[in-house]
Amino acid sequence: MKLLVCITKTPETTAKIAFTDGDSKFDESGVQFIMNPYDEWYALVRALELKEQHGGTVTAINVGPAANDVIIRKALAIGADDAVRIDTEALSSSQVAANIAAHAKDKGYDVIFTGKESIDYNGSEVGGMVAEHLGLPYVSYASHMDHDGSKATVSRDIEGGVEVVDVAGSFVLSASKGLAEQRIPNMRGIMMAKRKPLNVEAAAVSDSKVSVVSYTLPAAKGGVKMIDPENMDELVRLLHEEAKVI
Amino acid sequence: MSVLVLAESPKGKFKKAAYEAVHYGHKAAQSLGGECVALVIGACDDPGALGTYGASKVIHVADYAGGIDALVYASIIGQVAGQVGAKAVVVNHSSTGKSIAGRVGVKMDAGVVSQVNSVPVAEDGGITVTKPVFSGKAFAKCKIAGDKCVLSLMGNALPIEEVGSPCAVEAGSVDIPANSVTVKETKTVDGEVPLPEAELVVSAGRGMKGPENWGIIDELAKTIGATTACSRPVADTGWRPHHEHVGQTGVAIRPNLYIAAGISGAIQHLAGVNSSKCIVVINKDPEAPFFKAADYGVCADLFDVVPRLTEAFKKMKDA
Numbered sequence: 001m002k003l004l005v006c007i008t009k010t011p012e013t014t015a016k017i018a019f020t021d022g023d024s025k026f027d028e029s030g031v032q033f034i035m036n037p038y039d040e041w042y043a044l045v046r047a048l049e050l051k052e053q054h055g056g057t058v059t060a061i062n063v064g065p066a067a068n069d070v071i072i073r074k075a076l077a078i079g080a081d082d083a084v085r086i087d088t089e090a091l092s093s094s095q096v097a098a099n100i101a102a103h104a105k106d107k108g109y110d111v112i113f114t115g116k117e118s119i120d121y122n123g124s125e126v127g128g129m130v131a132e133h134l135g136l137p138y139v140s141y142a143s144h145m146d147h148d149g150s151k152a153t154v155s156r157d158i159e160g161g162v163e164v165v166d167v168a169g170s171f172v173l174s175a176s177k178g179l180a181e182q183r184i185p186n187m188r189g190i191m192m193a194k195r196k197p198l199n200v201e202a203a204a205v206s207d208s209k210v211s212v213v214s215y216t217l218p219a220a221k222g223g224v225k226m227i228d229p230e231n232m233d234e235l236v237r238l239l240h241e242e243a244k245v246i
Numbered sequence: 247m248s249v250l251v252l253a254e255s256p257k258g259k260f261k262k263a264a265y266e267a268v269h270y271g272h273k274a275a276q277s278l279g280g281e282c283v284a285l286v287i288g289a290c291d292d293p294g295a296l297g298t299y300g301a302s303k304v305i306h307v308a309d310y311a312g313g314i315d316a317l318v319y320a321s322i323i324g325q326v327a328g329q330v331g332a333k334a335v336v337v338n339h340s341s342t343g344k345s346i347a348g349r350v351g352v353k354m355d356a357g358v359v360s361q362v363n364s365v366p367v368a369e370d371g372g373i374t375v376t377k378p379v380f381s382g383k384a385f386a387k388c389k390i391a392g393d394k395c396v397l398s399l400m401g402n403a404l405p406i407e408e409v410g411s412p413c414a415v416e417a418g419s420v421d422i423p424a425n426s427v428t429v430k431e432t433k434t435v436d437g438e439v440p441l442p443e444a445e446l447v448v449s450a451g452r453g454m455k456g457p458e459n460w461g462i463i464d465e466l467a468k469t470i471g472a473t474t475a476c477s478r479p480v481a482d483t484g485w486r487p488h489h490e491h492v493g494q495t496g497v498a499i500r501p502n503l504y505i506a507a508g509i510s511g512a513i514q515h516l517a518g519v520n521s522s523k524c525i526v527v528i529n530k531d532p533e534a535p536f537f538k539a540a541d542y543g544v545c546a547d548l549f550d551v552v553p554r555l556t557e558a559f560k561k562m563k564d565a
C-alpha cells in the first residue's frame with residue numbers, strides 16, 4: 001500500500017502561551033516544539049501497521065520551514081520510509097492543504113492520514129480540505145480501522161459514541177485517540193532516520209485566505225472560593241444563587 | 247447575499263446545536279447584511295421551527311438518506327450556497343460540521359475559520375471573527391481575506407433567543423452525488439446528553455482508586471442530569487470508556503457547570519475544560535493545581551464529600 005501521513009509541529013503541551021509584537025505573534029522563546037500528538041501517536045503508527053500487514057511504503061509530509069526537519073526526522077525514526085517537506089511557512093489550513101494536495105495528486109496514495117486536529121490552532125480543517133481538492137472520501141475522527149488492502153471499515157468518534165463506515169479505494173482519514181498505540185523511536189531507528197530521504201519540494205500555493213490579527217488571553221479567574229466540606233448545602237446554594245448554573 | 251446555515255437533524259429531530267447555529271447565522275446576516283437561510287439535509291419532523299431562531303426560510307433536501315458523508319454534504323451545501331447567493335456558510339463545530347467545513351471552504355474558494363465564538367464583522371476589506379486557540383488557553387482574532395467565509399460555531403458560545411416565528415420550507419433541488427462512504431452502524435449511548443453538548447458535567451480522575459467506585463459519580467450525575475467525564479489516565483487504563491476522556495487530547499467541553507472529583511488539574515486536562523462557566527473541584531490535596539482554575543473548591547476526601555453533595559442536591563430539588 002502507498003500511504004501518506006501529514007505531520008505538523010505544535011508547541012509542547014505544557015508550553016507557556018504568551019504573545020509578542022503587540023499581541024500579534026505567538027511568543028516562541030523558550031517553547032519546545034513536538035510532533036502533533038494525533039499525527040505521531042495515532043496516524044503515523046496506524047500507517048506503519050498497515051505497511052507491516054500489507055507491504056508498501058509510508059511517506060511523511062510536512063508543510064513548513066527547514067526548522068521542522070527535526071520533527072520530520074522523528075517520523076522517519078519511528079519508521080516512515082521517506083519524507084517530503086514543502087518548503088514554505090505554513091500560513092493557514094487552506095494553504096497547507098492546497099500544498100499537500102498538489103503533492104499527492106496523481107501519486108496514487110491509498111490512504112492519506114492526518115491527525116484529528118493540530119493542538120495549537122485546533123482547526124480540524126486540513127484533512128477535509130485535502131480530500132476535497134483530490135475529490136476523495138473523507139473519514140474523520142477514526143478511532144479504529146481495519147483495512148484489507150483495498151477497502152476499509154472505520155469506527156469514527158461522534159457525539160456520545162461511534163459510527164462505523166465502509167470505504168473503498170483511496171481516501172483521507174483523520175486519526176483520533178485509539179487508532180493505534182504510541183511507539184517510541186529506538187536507537188536503531190534514530191540512526192537509520194539519518195540516511196532516509198527527506199525531499200524538499202517547492203510550494204505550489206503561497207497565498208493564504210486566513211490570518212491572525214491579534215491574540216488575547218482569557219480573563220483571569222476571580223480566585224477560588226473554598227467551601228467547608230461539612231456544608232454541601234452551602235455549595236449547592238452558591239451554585240444556584242451566585243453562579244446560577246443549576 | 248445571504249448566510250447559509252446547516253441545521254443538523256439527527257434522527258429527524260433538531261437539538262440545541264441546530265438552534266444555536268441558526269441563531270448565530272441570523273446574527274451573522276445582520277452583521278454582514280442579507281438574510282439567514284437554513285438548510286436541512288435528510289429526515290426532519292419540523293424544519294419550519296428554525297424560523298423561530300432567525301431563519302427567513304428553510305431549504306429541505308428531504309430525499310437523502312445516505313448518512314453523514316462529508317463529500318455528499320459538501321456537494322449539497324455548495325449547490326445550495328450557489329442558488330441562494332450565500333457568501334457565508336455556518337455549521338456547528340460538531341463531528342459532522344468539522345468534517346464538512348474544510349471541504350465546503352475549498353468548494354466555494356472561501357476562507358475557513360473553525361470553532362468561532364463571536365459574530366463575524368466586515369472590516370478592512372475582509373471579515374474578522376474570533377476563536378479559541380492553544381486548546382482554550384488563548385483567543386485569536388482571525389481575518390478572512392475577501393468576502394466569502396465558512397465558519398463552524400463552537401457549542402454553548404452564544405445564548406439562543408427566539409426572534410421570529412416558524413418560517414416557510416422549500417424543497418431543495420440539487421443533484422446528490424453517489425455516496426463515498428457507507429454508514430453501517432451508529433452506536434451512541436441512549437438517554438444521555440453527549441459530552442460536547444452537555445450543560446452539566448460530573449468528572450472524576452485517578453483519585454477514584456478504581457472503576458468499582460464510580461457508583462457515587464454516576465449517582466451525583468443522575469441526580470442533577472449531568473453527563474459523566476473522566477481524566478485521560480482513567481480512560482487509558484480502561485476504567486471508563488474512551489469517549490468520556492476530556493482534555494487536550496480528548497474532548498474539549500464548555501458546560502455551564504464542571505464538577506471534578508479526584509482530578510489533579512494537569513495543564514493538559516485543563517486545556518479541555520477551562521472554558522467551562524463554573525468549575526467545582528473536589529480534591530483532598532490543598533496543593534492540587536486544579537484549585538487555581540476553580541470557582542469553588544472543596545478540600546476533602548471525595549468518598550465522603552461526593553455522596554453528601556448528591557444528598558444536598560436532592561434536598562434542593564425536593565424543596
Ligand SMILES: Cc1cc2nc3c(=O)[nH]c(=O)nc-3n(C[C@H](O)[C@H](O)[C@H](O)COP(=O)(O)OP(=O)(O)OC[C@H]3O[C@@H](n4cnc5c(N)ncnc54)[C@H](O)[C@@H]3O)c2cc1C
Nearest residue numbers: 451452453477478493494495508509510514515530531548
Ligand atoms: C501530551 C499529553 C496530553 C495529555 N492529554 C490529557 C488530556 O487530554 N486529558 C487529561 O485528563 N490528561 C491528559 N494528559 C495527562 C495529564 O498530564 C495528567 O497526567 C492527568 O490529567 C492526570 O489525571 P488525574 O488528575 O486523574 O490523576 P492524578 O494526577 O494522579 O491526580 C489524582 C488526584 O486525585 C486526588 N485524590 C486522590 N485520592 C483522593 C480522595 N480520596 N479524595 C479526593 N481527592 C483525591 C489527588 O490529590 C490528585 O490530585 C496528557 C499528558 C500529556 C503528556
Ligand SMILES: Nc1ncnc2c1ncn2[C@@H]1O[C@H](COP(=O)(O)O)[C@@H](O)[C@H]1O
Nearest residue numbers: 006008063114115117118123124125126
Ligand atoms: N503544516 C502542516 N504540514 C503537514 N500537515 C499538516 C500541517 N498542518 C496540519 N497538518 C495536518 O492536518 C491535521 C489537522 O490540522 P488542523 O486542520 O490544523 O487542525 C494535523 O493533525 C496534520 O496531520
